[in-house]
Amino acid sequence: MKKILVTGAFGQIGSELVPALKEKFGQDNVIAVGNRNIPEGFKGLVEKLRMPDRDGLESLIKKHNIGTIYHLVSLLSATGEEKPGFTWDLNMQSLKDVLDLSVENKIKVFWPSSIAAFGPTTPRVETPQRTILEPTTMYGVTKVAGELLCQYYFNKFNLDVRSVRYPGIISYKTPPGGGTTDYAVAIFYEALKTGKYECFVKEDTVLPMMYMDDAVKGTIDLMEADPDKLTIRTSYNLAAISFTVTQLAEAINKKVKVEVTYKPDNRQAIADSWPKSIDDSTAREDWDWQHDYDLDRMVTVMLTELKKKFEGEN
Numbered sequence: 001m002k003k004i005l006v007t008g009a010f011g012q013i014g015s016e017l018v019p020a021l022k023e024k025f026g027q028d029n030v031i032a033v034g035n036r037n038i039p040e041g042f043k044g045l046v047e048k049l050r051m052p053d054r055d056g057l058e059s060l061i062k063k064h065n066i067g068t069i070y071h072l073v074s075l076l077s078a079t080g081e082e083k084p085g086f087t088w089d090l091n092m093q094s095l096k097d098v099l100d101l102s103v104e105n106k107i108k109v110f111w112p113s114s115i116a117a118f119g120p121t122t123p124r125v126e127t128p129q130r131t132i133l134e135p136t137t138m139y140g141v142t143k144v145a146g147e148l149l150c151q152y153y154f155n156k157f158n159l160d161v162r163s164v165r166y167p168g169i170i171s172y173k174t175p176p177g178g179g180t181t182d183y184a185v186a187i188f189y190e191a192l193k194t195g196k197y198e199c200f201v202k203e204d205t206v207l208p209m210m211y212m213d214d215a216v217k218g219t220i221d222l223m224e225a226d227p228d229k230l231t232i233r234t235s236y237n238l239a240a241i242s243f244t245v246t247q248l249a250e251a252i253n254k255k256v257k258v259e260v261t262y263k264p265d266n267r268q269a270i271a272d273s274w275p276k277s278i279d280d281s282t283a284r285e286d287w288d289w290q291h292d293y294d295l296d297r298m299v300t301v302m303l304t305e306l307k308k309k310f311e312g313e314n
């Protein structure tokens with residue numbers, strides 16, 4: 001079998017997608033590519049590459065006989081606003097390199113877009129698949145440009161490139177940071193560590209969210225789907241759960257006491273520019289997408305797994 005290469009393999013999504021791909025396709029068929037954050041003692045095939053690096057990527061593709069790339073490298077929304085120029089260079093150049101090399105080497109590509117592709121002029125409730133895309137963050141700008149680039153490569157070069165617009169992803173393996181939606185992760189860490197959380201968005205803020213296992217399942221299912229059934233080559237809307245911070249805190253409080261205070265910062269404006277809920281019916285129709293985790297199930301698994309993680313650290 002041709003091998004699978006994952007860039008950004010040690011980021012939030014890569015850290016959980018890589019083990020899932022290994023489980024499904026075999027330990028020796030997945031190459032994890034990272035830069036600064038490769039964990040000590042990582043078991044498995046790993047390569048170090050600082051992206052963008054077209055030549056470096058090309059040699060990895062040849063060396064490992066790559067047939068599929070999951071290209072996850074990206075700066076996120078909040079970090080991206082600190083370094084907008086670098087965010088454009090990294091996010092766009094690395095994507096273009098992946099697309100060009102994938103045309104040359106007949107590689108199938110997954111690339112994530114995000115709810116950050118939307119902006120203040122987008123309808124915010126049940127946001128449609130095809131709608132206004134006028135984001136205010138550089139991260140969002142790279143997502144809109146990237147979606148169009150993917151669709152262009154599909155139309156022009158027949159490249160099999162597939163994408164989803166992830167909502168905020170909630171997970172326990174990597175620490176929160178860099179994203180606007182990360183309050184919904186950080187609150188769990190603080191609930192267990194201190195019982196207090198100072199939230200950087202207001203209590204009535206609502207954003208679309210998803211538990212990591214659903215995100216991983218959706219990603220692999222889309223890549224396994226029959227290409228003839230796919231009607232979207234920009235990026236599929238993908239949704240699971242939406243809740244206010246108050247609702248999240250209430251769900252956590254049923255199990256662990258957490259006192260939440262609010263001190264909105266510049267991330268509030270980003271959150272306010274994104275949808276509250278997403279219409280993902282096209283993904284549900286085209287490739288049978290469905291989520292498994294509702295708010296309570298997500299809260300239960302987050303608290304259980306984080307407790308185990310903290311106990312292991314002590």
Ligand code: SER
Binds near residue numbers: 116179181
């Ligand atoms: N979770 C991301 C962020 O907040 C959205 O794609 O930046």
